[in-house]
Amino acid sequence: MKRTIGKDLRQRIEAVSVLIMDVDGVMTDGKIIIDDLGNETKHFNARDGHGIKLLMRAGIEVFFLTGRKSKVVEHRAHELGVRDVYQGSKNKGESLDRIFNEKGLSSGSVAYMGDDIVDIPVFRKVGVSVAVADASEEVIKLADYVTEKKGGDGAVREVCEMILKVQGRWESVVSRYEIDTLSGHEVS
Numbered sequence: 740m741k742r743t744i745g746k747d748l749r750q751r752i753e754a755v756s757v758l759i760m761d762v763d764g765v766m767t768d769g770k771i772i773i774d775d776l777g778n779e780t781k782h783f784n785a786r787d788g789h790g791i792k793l794l795m796r797a798g799i800e801v802f803f804l805t806g807r808k809s810k811v812v813e814h815r816a817h818e819l820g821v822r823d824v825y826q827g828s829k830n831k832g833e834s835l836d837r838i839f840n841e842k843g844l845s846s847g848s849v850a851y852m853g854d855d856i857v858d859i860p861v862f863r864k865v866g867v868s869v870a871v872a873d874a875s876e877e878v879i880k881l882a883d884y885v886t887e888k889k890g891g892d893g894a895v896r897e898v899c900e901m902i903l904k905v906q907g908r909w910e911s912v913v914s915r916y917e918i919d920t921l922s923g924h925e926v927s
């Protein structure tokens with residue numbers, strides 16, 4: 740599995756300042772639950788959510804880019820403080836070009852996480868491409884890094900930690916949570 744970070748990949752991860760991720764199959768296990776009224780439900784992972792918050796707190800921006808359109812994604816993004824949500828993308832490669840223009844981003848500053856063949860055009864345009872453990876075979880083949888965890892089961896958290904560790908920022912992020920022995924209170 741591609742979890743070894745060689746010198747070249749390490750340098751590319753160090754240059755990352757934006758993490759863009761697909762939603763279904765990455766933030767979730769890919770299941771889409773629709774009730775009789777057409778209301779959509781997805782299962783998100785709380786630790787993934789916390790990983791995203793830690794990443795953003797360290798100054799790395801997080802965007803969602805998904806081919807589907809649903810209110811539940813807006814709610815989840817709002818809850819996490821993710822402001823840039825691109826839904827209903829018919830062609831993710833083109834959507835990414837628009838995001839690059841709109842935000843003035845260079846490809847080398849972006850990491851992208853995906854799970855399916857619609858994510859392949861994006862993989863070719865970013866500095867670091869990440870596939871979840873249960874991604875399509877073609878996607879895994881092309882990825883720079885393949886997570887140990889599956890989509891919706893901690894893959895996002897794994898990547899958030901990996902980026903922060905490679906960039907040497909993990910220790911300071913975690914230190915906020917260490918118990919202050921004088922006061923006995925956890926640092927919020």
Ligand SMILES: [Mg+2]
Pocket residue numbers: 761762763764765853854855
């Ligand atoms: Mg997907």
